[in-house]
Amino acid sequence: xxxxxxxxxxxxxxxxxxxxxxxxxxxxxxxxxxxxxxxxxxxxxxxxxxxxxxxxxxxxxxxxxxxxxxxxxxxxxxxxxxxxxxxxxxxxxxxxxxxxxxxxxxxxxxxxxxxxxxxxxxxxxxxxxxxxxxxxxxxxxxxxxxxxxxxxxxxxxxxxxxxxxxxxxxxxxxxxxxxxxxxxxxxxxxxxxxxxxxxxxxxxxxxxxxxxxxxxxxxxxxxxxxxxxxxxxxxxxxxxxxxxxxxxxxxxxxxxxxxxxxxxxxxxxxxxxxxxxxxxxxxxxxxxxxxxxxxxxxxxxxxxxxxxxxxxxxxxxxxxxxxxxxxxxxxxxxxxxxxxxxxxxxxxxxxxxxxxxxxxxxxxxxxxxxxxxxxxxxxxxxxxxxxxxxxxxxxxxxxxx
Amino acid sequence: xxxxxxxxxxxxxxxxxxxxxxxxxxxxxxxxxxxxxxxxxxxxxxxxxxxxxxxxxxxxxxxxxxxxxxxxxxxxxxxxxxxxxxxxxxxxxxxxxxxxxxxxxxxxxxxxxxxxxxxxxxxxxxxxxxxxxxxxxxxxxxxxxxxxxxxxxxxxxxxxxxxxxxxxxxxxxxxxxxxxxxxxxxxxxxxxxxxxxxxxxxxxxxxxxxxxxxxxxxxxxxxxxxxxxxxxxxxxxxxxxxxxxxxxxxxxxxxxxxxxxxxxxxxxxxxxxxxxxxxxxxxxxxxxxxxxxxxxxxxxxxxxxxxxxxxxxxxxxxxxxxxxxxxxxxxxxxxxxxxxxxxxxxxxxxxxxxxxxxxxxxxxxxx
Numbered sequence: 193x194x195x196x197x198x199x200x201x202x203x204x205x206x207x208x209x210x211x212x213x214x215x216x217x218x219x220x221x222x223x224x225x226x227x228x229x230x231x232x233x234x235x236x237x238x239x240x241x242x243x244x245x246x247x248x249x250x251x252x253x254x255x256x257x258x259x260x261x262x263x264x265x266x267x268x269x270x271x272x273x274x275x276x277x278x279x280x281x282x283x284x285x286x287x288x289x290x291x292x293x294x295x296x297x298x299x300x301x302x303x304x305x306x307x308x309x310x311x312x313x314x315x316x317x318x319x320x321x322x323x324x325x326x327x328x329x330x331x332x333x334x335x336x337x338x339x340x341x342x343x344x345x346x347x348x349x350x351x352x353x354x355x356x357x358x359x360x361x362x363x364x365x366x367x368x369x370x371x372x373x374x375x376x377x378x379x380x381x382x383x384x385x386x387x388x389x390x391x392x393x394x395x396x397x398x399x400x401x402x403x404x405x406x407x408x409x410x411x412x413x414x415x416x417x418x419x420x421x422x423x424x425x426x427x428x429x430x431x432x433x434x435x436x437x438x439x440x441x442x443x444x445x446x447x448x449x450x451x452x453x454x455x456x457x458x459x460x461x462x463x464x465x466x467x468x469x470x471x472x473x474x475x476x477x478x479x480x481x482x483x484x485x486x487x488x489x490x491x492x493x494x495x496x497x498x499x500x501x502x503x504x505x506x507x508x509x510x511x512x513x514x515x516x517x518x519x520x521x522x523x524x525x526x527x528x529x530x531x532x533x534x535x536x537x538x539x540x541x542x543x544x545x546x547x548x549x550x551x552x553x554x555x556x557x558x559x560x561x562x563x564x565x566x567x568x569x570x571x572x573x574x575x576x577x578x579x580x581x582x583x584x585x586x587x588x589x590x591x592x593x
Numbered sequence: 594x595x596x597x598x599x600x601x602x603x604x605x606x607x608x609x610x611x612x613x614x615x616x617x618x619x620x621x622x623x624x625x626x627x628x629x630x631x632x633x634x635x636x637x638x639x640x641x642x643x644x645x646x647x648x649x650x651x652x653x654x655x656x657x658x659x660x661x662x663x664x665x666x667x668x669x670x671x672x673x674x675x676x677x678x679x680x681x682x683x684x685x686x687x688x689x690x691x692x693x694x695x696x697x698x699x700x701x702x703x704x705x706x707x708x709x710x711x712x713x714x715x716x717x718x719x720x721x722x723x724x725x726x727x728x729x730x731x732x733x734x735x736x737x738x739x740x741x742x743x744x745x746x747x748x749x750x751x752x753x754x755x756x757x758x759x760x761x762x763x764x765x766x767x768x769x770x771x772x773x774x775x776x777x778x779x780x781x782x783x784x785x786x787x788x789x790x791x792x793x794x795x796x797x798x799x800x801x802x803x804x805x806x807x808x809x810x811x812x813x814x815x816x817x818x819x820x821x822x823x824x825x826x827x828x829x830x831x832x833x834x835x836x837x838x839x840x841x842x843x844x845x846x847x848x849x850x851x852x853x854x855x856x857x858x859x860x861x862x863x864x865x866x867x868x869x870x871x872x873x874x875x876x877x878x879x880x881x882x883x884x885x886x887x888x889x890x891x892x893x894x895x896x897x898x899x900x901x902x903x904x905x906x907x908x909x910x911x912x913x914x915x916x917x918x919x920x921x922x923x924x925x926x927x928x929x930x931x932x933x934x935x936x937x938x939x940x941x942x943x944x945x946x947x948x949x950x951x952x953x954x955x956x957x958x959x960x
Contacts, residue, residue, distance in 0.1 A: 496769060511745050538872045540912060541936060541954040542768045543843045 193358070195311035196427065197299040198333040198341035199282065199318065202350035204295035205235035205271055209264055211327050220245070220261045227255035227263050231443045234266055238350055271295075274326060281321050285314050290427045298338055300427035312355050319353065336361075339374050339423035346372075361421035366393035373418045380407070395419040429470075436474070437529025438462045445484045445522035452523060456513065457506050457573065459528040464502035467530060468560055473498035473537060474530030477505050479512040482525035489516055498537045501552055505530060594630055594684040595656040600675050600695065602650040606637045607669040609648055609826045612797055614665040615641035622709040625662040626669070632658065639665060642711065644794045646801075648826035659684070662705040663691055671700060719815050720786060723779040724761060726808035726823070732763035732774045733799040735922045735949055739765040739772040740792045747835035751789040754819075756782040764840055765792070770915050771840055771952040779809065789837060790819055794830035801825050844952055845940045848931035850904035852877050853944075856928045860920040862896035867913035869894045872956055877932065878906040886913065909935040910958040916941070919951045 201207065205223040210216045220240035224233040233254050236245045243258035254261060275294045282289045285308055288300035301311045308314050315332045322330050331352035333344025340361065344354035356364060365372075370392060371381045387406065389395050396419045404412035417423065438459045446452065467474065478492040491512040499505065509528045607626065615623035618641060629636040632655050638647040661684050668691075672680060677695040684691050684704070693700040733752070741749040753764040759781040763774045801823040802810070811822040820829040862884055866873055870888035882900045887893040909932065920928065925943035932939050941951040 496767075515745060536959045538910065538959050539957040540769050541957060543766065543771055543840075543938060543952065543954050544768060544838050 194300070194302045194336050195305065196335055196338050196341040197301055197311060197315045197318070198335075198338070198345040199278075199297050199299070199315075199322075200331050200333075200342075200345045200349070201275075201278070201295035201322075202329045202331055203235055203237050203241075204275075204328070205266055206237040206240070207328050208267075208271055208274055210237060212270070216262060216264075220258050222251070222254050222258070222261045222263050223266050224251050224254070225263065225265050225443060227251040229443070236261075274328070278322055278326055278328075278330075281318060281325065285318065288427050288429055290429060298341065298427045315353070315355075319351075337421070337423040338425050338427065339418055340364075340421050342374065343368075343372060358421075362393075362396075365396075365419070365421060366391065368392045370395055373415065374423075375411075375414060375418070380411070383407070392419050435478075435529045435531035435533070436463055436466050436470075436472070437478070437480075437527060437531075439480060439525060439527025439529075441482075441525045442523065445524045447519045447522045449519040452513075452519060452526060453510065455526055456509055456528065457502075459526065460502045460506035460509060461573070463528055463530050464500055464505055464556075465560065465563070467500040467533075468556065472533040472535050473500045474505075475532035475534060476530070477508040477512075478529045478531060479509045479516075480525065480527035480529070481513070481516065481518055481523055483521040484524050485521075486524070488525075491516055492531075494532070496542075497540050498532075498534050499530075501556065503552060594659050594661070594686075595654065595682070596630055596635060596652040597654045597679055597681040598635065598650055598652045600672065600678055600680045603635075603680055604669075604672045604675075606648045606650050606826075607665075607672055609801070610637045610639035610646045611665055611669045612639070612800070613641060613644050613646040613828070614639035618642075620709070620711070622662060622705050623711075624665055625705040625710070626665040627660065627662050627707075627710050629660045630655065630658045640711070642831075643791060644797060644828060644830040646797065646826050646828050654681075660707055661691065662707045662710050663702055664705060667702060668693075671702070720782065720784075721811060721813045722756065722782050723809050723811050724776070725779065725806075726802050726810055727804065727806060728761075728776045729810050729821075730799060730802045730804055731949075732761070732776065733795045733802075735774045736763045736765035736772040737792055737796055737799070738918050738922075739767050739770050739951075741767045742792050747789060747833045748837045750793075751791050751833045751837075752795050753787065753789050753837045753840075755785075755787040757785045758782065764837070766838065766840060769912070769954050770918075771843060772919075773840070773844070773950050773952075775948040786814065787837075788814065788819065789833040789835060790830055791833060794819075794828065798823070798828050801828060843938050844950065845931060845933060845938050848904070848933050848940065850877060850902065850907050850932040852882060852903075852930045852932075853901040853927055854882060854898065854930065855900075856920055856923065856926055858898045859928065860917060862898050863913050863917050863920070866894040866896050867917065871913050872958060873911050873913040873916075874908065874958055875911060876906070876908050877902055877930075904932075907932050907935065909939070910956040911939075911953065912956050915953050919953070923949065 206221045209221055209223060218239065220243060221237040222233055222240050222245060223235045225231045231251045233245060233247055233249045233251060235247055240258055240261050245254045245258050245261065271294060279289065279291055279297065282297055282299055286299055286301055286304045290298040292298065301314050305311060311334050315334050319330050319332055322328055329351050331345045331349045333341040333354050335341040335344050335356035336358055340356050344356045345352060347354045368391060370376055370384045370389060373392065389398060395415060400412065400416045403415050407415060440455060440459065475498045476492050476494050478490055480488065480490045482488045493508050493512055495504065505528060610626055614626060618624065623641055627638040633651060634649045635652045636647060636649040638645060671693065675695040681694040682691060689704050691702045691704060693702060736752055744750055749767055755762040759778045761776050761778050765772050798821045803824060808824060813820040817832055818829055819832055820827060863873065866884050866886040869886045869891045872886060874885045876883040879902055880899065882898050884896040885893065919941050923943055925945050928941060928943050930939060930941050935955055938952045938954055941953060942949065
């Protein structure tokens with residue numbers, strides 16, 4: 193039987209802030225920035241949730257609900273570093289780790305149970321280690337598939353630990369609202385409610401034809417399967433991911449090209465570093481820009497040679513950015529991704545840049561080694577260091593894909 | 594304004610200038626064809642501002658003269674589909690329409706704003722020289738494939754034209770390979786000139802060439818623009834500013850191993866192994882060349898051909914397509930490959946045509 197673990201950090205950003213600043217512990221901490229500015233809550237502590245504060249809520253509203261809340265700016269780099277160490281802990285057990293976001297991951301431990309004991313034992317060990325080594329808590333779901341594992345980790349937050357065995361599935365889901373099904377957003381939820389289907393238990397009794405009739409073949413079958421706890425999606429690791437990308441949303445939209453260029457360089461660095469870690473190279477680089485009106489442009493370009501060099505990723509992304517005349521409108525979101533990934537591919541030599549590639553390769557190996565030993569901040573480009581000296585607009589938020 | 598002309602002439606002219614008409618432009622009038630009527634001829638022009646093509650046809654029964662713009666695609670398609678020998682046209686500025694009459698068919702076509710049409714490019718030409726149609730065809734045919742037309746780096750999407758004395762050179766590179774065609778000018782250039790022309794413009798010039806032995810093409814250059822006057826039509830293009838790489842430095846001056854190979858044998862073998870995967874391993878040893886392509890998901894292919902080899906054995910990788918591109922455009926029966934190692938430029942040429950050479954960089958195969 194397949195055993196999947198879902199790890200979800202509890203109030204991750206807020207928990208990191210509380211960990212690093214004892215004065216914040218036990219207090220309603222709201223990460224997202226100054227409530228006088230436009231912006232949304234990125235995370236809040238459980239103390240703040242008691243007041244009704246939620247992620248993605250406008251900061252101003254959070255302030256109204258929780259006037260004594262302590263509003264802090266996010267420290268993305270700190271969260272990313274912490275997240276990186278947590279992911280390393282997970283990879284001690286299996287290479288089959290799918291990082292869903294900065295604070296969430298799936299593990300497929302089906303095969304490694306013979307090595308480390310049952311899935312439940314592995315999950316227990318992982319949360320203990322995260323608590324001991326990172327001083328942070330996580331909620332865990334252990335189940336036969338990804339959908340159930342995620343459902344389970346969400347049941348008793350924080351510090352939840354829920355194991356789902358196949359025979360428990362129906363009882364567990366019976367009374368849960370339909371919106372707990374992966375893929376059911378507000379629209380589908382409303383449609384289901386209109387049909388008189390408020391819970392997963394009732395949904396299970398609806399014949400497949402009726403679901404297909406109402407939601408189309410794909411969605412209908414999806415609802416039918418998930419309401420029975422059936423989910424065949426595999427755990428996808430970075431190595432066989434289709435793309436590796438990073439993006440960032442500015443809380444204050446900006447048209448400052450110099451600043452955008454520096455951020456683009458940093459994003460390219462992050463993408464390249466991850467590609468090298470997973471030993472993949474990309475044939476296609478894609479740039480994503482979203483303007484203040486939520487109009488999104490994505491532009492891709494293929495390369496002669498697959499690359500894992502930030503220099504090439506950055507240069508390509510910058511070319512694309514110039515072609516779409518970025519900064520003509522204020523930019524809200526900037527992202528870079530690498531796709532069409534290959535491993536150990538042939539290398540077409542260039543007529544005009546003979547030794548560049550070997551030199552860069554050695555440079556990257558050295559920098560990677562230093563970062564592995566001393567942390568991601570040990571070596572930084574001048575341009576990125578400047579970016580940190582003059583920090584981004586408040587509430588900078590980054591996300592890996 | 595009134596005139597009449599032969600349907601065949603008119604249709605042909607419209608097809609030719611249509612190739613330069615803008616398909617997507619911020620300036621809507623550029624989707625039109627510009628006409629200028631004088632007492633004996635009708636001049637037709639299409640341009641997207643990067644390139645332009647113009648030609649003229651004889652007209653008769655002319656009344657009045659002037660200029661007008663018609664929707665390019667519509668007028669070209671309409672005239673092409675007319676079945677009469679003679680087409681009569683009348684331009685009514687008051688009705689803002691062109692009336693096209695062919696036999697009993699009558700069409701009223703709305704005019705586009707002639708005042709919006711960009712003024713004709715300046716005719717300030719500084720240098721003029723002449724070369725043969727045949728030679729220009731070869732120069733374009735043998736270089737244009739070694740470019741990256743959509744790349745934003747200017748030198749990759751253009752062909753470099755160099756003139757010195759009575760020598761003419763066309764050079765193209767996509768960084769992985771370099772193609773150089775040389776030839777003689779009919780009239781010598783006064784000074785050394787070197788300029789970058791968009792590969793797209795050169796490809797359009799190619800289509801205007803007849804391939805006839807006795808035909809001549811006049812080329813005129815001003816500071817920003819180049820004009821090719823062919824018999825059928827003239828094409829002008831803006832010149833690209835930017836630096837072309839120091840290409841002469843990458844052409845090997847000597848070589849350790851030289852292979853002389855029957856062109857058709859090599860082309861056929863490469864064609865077959867490339868079916869599996871474009872990465873081709875080549876082993877050059879005494880008397881033969883072995884080719885091998887290995888696609889993890891497809892299988893593998895092996896070919897062996899005879900060749901005269903001078904110098905030490907060698908194992909090297911290539912993108913098979915790059916070699917095939919060269920073999921397709923050479924006219925000689927045998928080709929030469931000159932190697933200096935598995936990581937350095939490889940020269941490809943022929944013994945009987947020293948005016949054409951091709952340099953290709955190897956592919957480093959992964960395993």
